[in-house]
Amino acid sequence: MLGLRMILYNPRYSLALTILILQLWGFGCNDSDYVIDVPSYVTAQEGLCVHIPCSFTVPTHSPVSQTAEGHWYRPRAVQNLMTSSKDDPRKRMFFTGKIPERDCSLFINDVQKSDQNSYQFRLIDPKTLYNYKTLPFLIVTELTDRPEIFQGKLIAGKQSTITCRSPGICAGTPPDITWNGKYGETKNFLHPYPNYTSVYYSNFTFTPSRDDDQSSLTCEVAFLQYTSVTKHMVSLNVEYPPDVIITLGESRIKSFPPQPGPPDSPCNFLNIFKIIFYYFIVYRDVLGLVFSVINCTF
Ligand SMILES: *[C@@H]1O[C@H](CO)[C@@H](O)[C@H](O)[C@H]1NC(C)=O
Numbered sequence: 361m362l363g364l365r366m367i368l369y370n371p372r373y374s375l376a377l378t379i380l381i382l383q384l385w386g387f388g389c390n391d392s393d394y395v396i397d398v399p400s401y402v403t404a405q406e407g408l409c410v411h412i413p414c415s416f417t418v419p420t421h422s423p424v425s426q427t428a429e430g431h432w433y434r435p436r437a438v439q440n441l442m443t444s445s446k447d448d449p450r451k452r453m454f455f456t457g458k459i460p461e462r463d464c465s466l467f468i469n470d471v472q473k474s475d476q477n478s479y480q481f482r483l484i485d486p487k488t489l490y491n492y493k494t495l496p497f498l499i500v501t502e503l504t505d506r507p508e509i510f511q512g513k514l515i516a517g518k519q520s521t522i523t524c525r526s527p528g529i530c531a532g533t534p535p536d537i538t539w540n541g542k543y544g545e546t547k548n549f550l551h552p553y554p555n556y557t558s559v560y561y562s563n564f565t566f567t568p569s570r571d572d573d574q575s576s577l578t579c580e581v582a583f584l585q586y587t588s589v590t591k592h593m594v595s596l597n598v599e600y601p602p603d604v605i606i607t608l609g610e611s612r613i614k615s616f617p618p619q620p621g622p623p624d625s626p627c628n629f630l631n632i633f634k635i636i637f638y639y640f641i642v643y644r645d646v647l648g649l650v651f652s653v654i655n656c657t658f
Pocket residue numbers: 390391392
């Protein structure tokens with residue numbers, strides 16, 4: 361008596377019993393009518409997300425009803441991972457399609473090492489309970505995607521913004537984005553898409569100096585409380601004014617850096633004006649262009 365009660369109250373046994381009954385209900389159904397189209401292996405990077413496309417068929421004589429429910433679970437696990445009737449795209453795992461439309465696609469956010477497993481789809485309809493036979497296997501790898509860095513023209517003395525884009529188009533927990541190598545102001549933001557996914561960005565605003573040219577700046581993106589970290593380092597190209605020196609040698613003008621055209625020209629106001637005008641056009645965005653005119657007698 362006690363033994364029977366244990367069986368009846370143990371959720372694992374009662375589930376097995378229900379499955380047995382429902383399978384008998386669908387007796388006469390042919391397995392080849394139940395086909396699931398899902399990749400057998402799917403790879404995801406730790407911290408990012410994964411979309412597993414999936415569709416399934418049922419026998420033509422018993423189409424999927426509007427109230428049909430889909431489950432994803434791990435084989436031999438007692439608890440479901442996902443139930444279509446309790447679906448919500450704000451959850452870590454959710455359905456991206458509708459079960460009555462025979463869409464069993466799923467999305468997993470904040471992918472963790474422990475998600476590496478096989479997954480099985482179960483269809484529950486008033487007259488059917490079917491566990492589909494192809495089980496996609498999720499492989500979780502280290503995070504290898506790097507953030508992308510976008511830098512515009514950097515000019516010494518002018519405030520500039522460099523943007524970092526986190527890898528992944530996900531709907532999970534926002535990553536921590538930080539900048540290393542320079543002092544500046546960081547502003548993190550996201551670009552949401554209507555399909556509940558987002559791309560995360562960070563803007564780094566600073567005023568580069570001449571000394572920042574060829575120095576490095578790193579954007580670091582950390583997921584799952586720094587369990588999974590990726591970074592990208594760039595070296596900065598900062599434009600700064602050249603030292604323009606106009607000197608007189610044997611009554612002729614030379615300039616450094618050299619100007620195009622005749623390498624040197626007679627030392628007179630017009631030629632000096634031409635050189636200054638040339639540098640002014642080329643470096644018009646640059647502050648603090650300094651000309652020195654040495655040894656020029658008129
Ligand atoms: C199931 O269907 C396949 C293909 O339609 C057929 O070859 C097979 O004999 C069927 N099996 C049963 C038990 O009806």
